[in-house]
């Protein structure tokens with residue numbers, strides 16, 4: 202075997218509650234911002250497919266967990282939906298939700314699949330958004346109560362907890378770039394949302410450590426290595442600034458307990474620092490994570506700013522650098538994302554050298570493809586060779602990082618079965634398992650799923 206992986210390596214996949222469960226308003230669940238946004242603007246979702254039309258994991262989890270076994274999983278990440286567990290955001294816990302999540306966790310464990318549980322995957326309950334969402338301190342308190350309820354209810358069995366998935370995404374998509382509800386474009390408000398999310402995270406970590414729950418707690422960050430166009434000083438400075446805004450803004454506080462000073466200075470100079478309350482920095486500093494999840498899809502390429510923005514233009518991070526399209530870059534045309542496998546190795550070495558060699562795992566990496574039905578073979582399953590190649594090429598670099606001492610504990614592909622991808626709905630398919638929307642959401646293991654089983658069984662390839 203050319204690429205053997207360490208013993209007990211986690212092989213599995215990642216998914217999320219809002220993207221798989223369905224049963225959107227069933228058994229006491231109430232709206233999240235996604236259900237609400239879909240109710241007012243269904244046309245914003247690819248082919249008008251909304252969050253109630255996901256893969257129905259809510260009813261099919263037992264069969265799905267058997268398919269996880271068939272595809273080699275020894276671990277699986279999903280998220281609890283706050284809007285299902287505590288439908289009013291605070292107060293009463295929904296017993297039907299407790300029963301559902303208990304059953305999922307127990308079924309995973311009974312099948313020797315370690316549950317990795319995330320508490321928040323872009324899914325603010327609508328009633329909490331009405332109170333100001335992450336701009337409101339009250340929502341931080343409510344989130345911490347929700348986190349405590351999860352630790353109390355499920356902490357006797359779940360050993361790996363995550364406070365947030367990609368917390369920078371709601372900051373960018375909902376408060377800067379007009380992509381997700383509530384469609385605000387305002388850097389100052391985005392900075393408040395980011396800071397409050399980090400405080401909420403740190404307070405949840407603190408609550409976890411004070412509880413009797415088993416195991417470890419961390420966060421899942423999407424890291425996008427930031428590469429300069431050239432080795433020129435100006436290009437390198439631009440890449441460094443992009444790195445501060447898009448990676449270190451979250452990575453530093455959750456691992457080192459403090460914001461990068463250079464970023465604080467930039468924001469202070471522009472009078473864009475959020476209000477920081479007395480014990481915010483203390484709680485951040487006292488609660489570093491045990492374990493990091495790294496979602497890696499693509500790098501960011503940057504060059505020095507060519508034309509400065511007018512002084513009165515409302516601030517955006519892109520006022521400090523330009524993006525750069527590298528000649529000859531390879532992209533996944535369906536998603537438009539660059540494919541650059543070696544960047545995953547750069548992340549690993551950075552964590553080894555600058556982040557106390559923190560234990561981490563690749564918590565998402567995957568390839569979304571449109572129109573996969575055309576690759577169906579005579580036996581009726583999709584031959585997604587491109588996905589196998591994509592994973593292999595990334596794993597080669599993960600392997601090299603491990604050989605060189607990075608503390609990587611596993612690899613989770615995004616995702617287990619084709620799922621609902623927010624506003625992209627079912628446009629791009631990512632699964633090891635196909636979900637046939639035309640035929641009762643039937644599941645069929647793809648070639649990548651069969652290969653993934655061998656990969657896990659052999660612990661390498």
Ligand code: BG6
Nearest residue numbers: 366367536569615622623625629
């Ligand atoms: C990650 C998210 O950013 O990428 C997932 O954690 C998401 O929720 C995945 O589905 C793939 O991105 P997209 O936008 O193609 O669905």
